[in-house]
Amino acid sequence: MYTMNRRDFIKATALASVAAVAAVGVDPTLARVVQAAGSRAEGGVDEWVKSVCRFCGTGCGVELGITGGKLVALRGDQQHPTTKGLVCAKALFLPKIVYSKDRLTTPQIRNADGVLEDATWDEAMTLVADKFAEAIEEYGPNSVAYYGSGQAFSEESYYANRLFKGGIGTNNVDGNPRLCMASAVGGYVTTYGKDEPMGSYDDIDHAQTFFLVGSNTTECHPVLFNRILERYQTGDRVRIILLDPRKNPIRKIASVHLDPIPGYDLPIFHAMAYVIIDEGLYDPDFVDQHTVFKKVVKKDDGSTEVVDVDFEGYKEFLEEFTPAKAAEISGVPAAKIKQAAKIFAKGPTTSFWTMGLNQRTAGVWANNLVHNLHLLTGNIGKPGATPFSLTGQPNACGGVRDTGSLAHLLPYGRVVAKEAHRQQMEAIWGAEPGRIQPKPGLHTINMFRGLAAGDVKAMLVLCTNPGQSLPNVTPYREAMKSEDSFMVVLDAYPTRTTELADVVLPAAMWSEKEGVYGMSERRYQLLPKLLTPPGEARPDLEILMDFAARLEERGVVPAGYIADKFETPADVWEEMMLASKDTAYDFTGITRDRLREERGIRWPAPNEDHPGTARRYVKGEDPLLDEGPYADDSLAEGDTKFYARPDGRAVIWLRPMKGPAEPTDDEYPYVLSTGRVLEHWHTGTMTMKAPELLRAQPAAFIEINPKDAKELGLRTGDMVRITSRRGEAVIKARVIDTPRKGMVFVPWHWPDMPSLINRVTIDAFDPGSKQPEFKVCAVQLAKV
Amino acid sequence: MPIVGALVQVDPLANQEVQINLSMLPDVTVHAFDMPGKIAMIVERETLNQIHGLLKDTVYDVDGVLAIYPVYTYLGDDLDRVEEIDIDAEIAATVSNIIENSV
Numbered sequence A: 001m002y003t004m005n006r007r008d009f010i011k012a013t014a015l016a017s018v019a020a021v022a023a024v025g026v027d028p029t030l031a032r033v034v035q036a037a038g039s040r041a042e043g044g045v046d047e048w049v050k051s052v053c054r055f056c057g058t059g060c061g062v063e064l065g066i067t068g069g070k071l072v073a074l075r076g077d078q079q080h081p082t083t084k085g086l087v088c089a090k091a092l093f094l095p096k097i098v099y100s101k102d103r104l105t106t107p108q109i110r111n112a113d114g115v116l117e118d119a120t121w122d123e124a125m126t127l128v129a130d131k132f133a134e135a136i137e138e139y140g141p142n143s144v145a146y147y148g149s150g151q152a153f154s155e156e157s158y159y160a161n162r163l164f165k166g167g168i169g170t171n172n173v174d175g176n177p178r179l180c181m182a183s184a185v186g187g188y189v190t191t192y193g194k195d196e197p198m199g200s201y202d203d204i205d206h207a208q209t210f211f212l213v214g215s216n217t218t219e220c221h222p223v224l225f226n227r228i229l230e231r232y233q234t235g236d237r238v239r240i241i242l243l244d245p246r247k248n249p250i251r252k253i254a255s256v257h258l259d260p261i262p263g264y265d266l267p268i269f270h271a272m273a274y275v276i277i278d279e280g281l282y283d284p285d286f287v288d289q290h291t292v293f294k295k296v297v298k299k300d301d302g303s304t305e306v307v308d309v310d311f312e313g314y315k316e317f318l319e320e321f322t323p324a325k326a327a328e329i330s331g332v333p334a335a336k337i338k339q340a341a342k343i344f345a346k347g348p349t350t351s352f353w354t355m356g357l358n359q360r361t362a363g364v365w366a367n368n369l370v371h372n373l374h375l376l377t378g379n380i381g382k383p384g385a386t387p388f389s390l391t392g393q394p395n396a397c398g399g400v401r402d403t404g405s406l407a408h409l410l411p412y413g414r415v416v417a418k419e420a421h422r423q424q425m426e427a428i429w430g431a432e433p434g435r436i437q438p439k440p441g442l443h444t445i446n447m448f449r450g451l452a453a454g455d456v457k458a459m460l461v462l463c464t465n466p467g468q469s470l471p472n473v474t475p476y477r478e479a480m481k482s483e484d485s486f487m488v489v490l491d492a493y494p495t496r497t498t499e500l501a502d503v504v505l506p507a508a509m510w511s512e513k514e515g516v517y518g519m520s521e522r523r524y525q526l527l528p529k530l531l532t533p534p535g536e537a538r539p540d541l542e543i544l545m546d547f548a549a550r551l552e553e554r555g556v557v558p559a560g561y562i563a564d565k566f567e568t569p570a571d572v573w574e575e576m577m578l579a580s581k582d583t584a585y586d587f588t589g590i591t592r593d594r595l596r597e598e599r600g601i602r603w604p605a606p607n608e609d610h611p612g613t614a615r616r617y618v619k620g621e622d623p624l625l626d627e628g629p630y631a632d633d634s635l636a637e638g639d640t641k642f643y644a645r646p647d648g649r650a651v652i653w654l655r656p657m658k659g660p661a662e663p664t665d666d667e668y669p670y671v672l673s674t675g676r677v678l679e680h681w682h683t684g685t686m687t688m689k690a691p692e693l694l695r696a697q698p699a700a701f702i703e704i705n706p707k708d709a710k711e712l713g714l715r716t717g718d719m720v721r722i723t724s725r726r727g728e729a730v731i732k733a734r735v736i737d738t739p740r741k742g743m744v745f746v747p748w749h750w751p752d753m754p755s756l757i758n759r760v761t762i763d764a765f766d767p768g769s770k771q772p773e774f775k776v777c778a779v780q781l782a783k784v
Numbered sequence B: 001m002p003i004v005g006a007l008v009q010v011d012p013l014a015n016q017e018v019q020i021n022l023s024m025l026p027d028v029t030v031h032a033f034d035m036p037g038k039i040a041m042i043v044e045r046e047t048l049n050q051i052h053g054l055l056k057d058t059v060y061d062v063d064g065v066l067a068i069y070p071v072y073t074y075l076g077d078d079l080d081r082v083e084e085i086d087i088d089a090e091i092a093a094t095v096s097n098i099i100e101n102s103v
């Protein structure tokens, strides 16, 4: 027996962890040390438990070291099949975020003087239930609303959706994924018939070309970027096409960088299609067997209809978008567009995109046009070939999109507008026939406009911060604050929204409660409850159950509809599995037990033996082509069928040019685009609790191109007033050539009023997806 | 005293140079792998704040560093505890040497 310093063992363990993640061997002597130290090296940690990072849609697996009920260590989960032990700088602070001193611990009610004061749970919940019941009784079910989150657990979103749509009888259910993902949903649904990517992260390892659109993957999804980088470094002639008006760090390794004037990129996609057809680089067999061409035409009476077009008609349409013409509109040289088209067509090509494509008034169309390129070249349904929308939030996919917790949706690909879908959900939920309304409810912007107009009397906000994150936020903040509206907010921290609420309910977070997250690649993963919530904080699901029971007591939700049906998140999950049966999302095989054992499973997985699906719509890989309503025995192994569309074919859309809602002009000559930085996440509610992250990026900044800065007499460090038609912000200048001339970029995380950039952004939205155009608005700049 | 183990992804052509530059940083031990492009860094400092500052302000600025992944974080306050462990003397004697003088 020898005595050793524990410090050395921890360091040896840390080194061994890094070596394992790097998939390299360590010095043999060190390896023996680590082995000999064994569990002793981790002796201060009672147990390591698998979980998932709280932050982004990459969904990295983590292992949490728990000692005496406290989180004392964290490491990347090396057994995680897709993230393989890697985590980024944000995960480093998960332990500290949980133990932040300013966690909310007591329910609060705003008193007559406008001050939030502590209350008991019963006082707070009684008030909330009374206010909702009064509104429903006096003004009808559409006078109340639920605004949820891509950070809530799937069971929480499903339960709230069930309560509001089938219980209260209103479709006023929406959430913050409307601000980040709705156009991607619109793109998938209009092109393939159902939402969600068909490919998976596995495709990264097989791609020869990456098409990265409006996505700063290095900073926003660093662990995924690492996998792309690995492929780039180890693959043979792997190429990257970057389409982004900003010179983000990916540019260093991109073969071609297309940097359009923000909001004017649609012609680039069409011009790439033009080149692909013109040079014979498309896949005629795939186009012939698996696609149809469609466009929207205006009729004499002003209404619109969708009409079929043939391949020749599509070619004719593209004549308007030759590379030369696209160059004129987008500002990107024709030669670069041609180069990009040729690289794209070589494939296999994986496209990744995020907000740059989605947060636009032409967001759905822009999504369609990326899909067009994949369909034209047959770059879909094969290893390395897939169009893949990345998510910013950890559970926008599984929690909100899949559970149908948006104003027009019902769970698992159903929509409120279809009678059969309503009937199915009423049967599953045990709701009164006809309880679910056929008309979509209020989407995010209209929900807050409704609050301002007095149509929405009471709103429940769960795990999100609209007081900071809505575009053109000032009038909506006033509406939230108004004495005429009643707002209850469930959150773990004080935020720019809790400060406006009438009742604030302290919520448990992350490892303080159990639930499922569904990340970008359709993988559902369980996060176990390991820690005790601080003070009186309670899991959101428990709060919703309490709320539901009180609404049943008051008679505004039918007695017996929901309150007695579930006790735990696992109970809710049982019903969710059932609701997915025979849909394109079928996960009846993803049981709670499997989730506890396995590192997540990708749906569809229609039975317990199914390992999950890496590639949808492909015979031999997608189990839904073998059994159930979409089964097709006429297909051969490897055949593609887009079964979610009635004709089994995906749509290549002819979408006309459409610019931003607010182009620049002489009065407002600069384009403002908002985005993110590595250290922070969304409204900073969590990451700014970690002083380390706050210190690394302590204050907002505005990136200004040196040419513009020179004209304005600005230097780095100067304060700049950014003024739009809606409001202003004052932010420190960072003169740098990352944005193109004429464009400025501001990360939107910081909550302090002077730099709250959403006082400036525009709330115009895509007519299809209703997603606002955060990426483009016109502003003036002036040195302060 | 938190300890963080980070995988540093570097430009393979600059591997050697990055190793040397990183190994000169205070409170840092660097371990070279036999695969260029990947380096392990073990950092121990008073607070996570300081470790993060080092990673962000200094390591990212080293030419040739592409990315940093802090894959292991220990926050326990028991590092000075001395434990008995069942390993042979030869190994015990080399541990500190490897940890402290990896490069």
Ligand code: SF4
Pocket (backbone or CB within 6 Å): A053, A054, A055, A056, A057, A058, A059, A060, A086, A087, A088, A089, A090, A091, A220, A221, A222, A223, A224
């Ligand atoms: S990439 Fe996203 S999920 Fe992974 S560790 Fe970073 S923040 Fe967490």
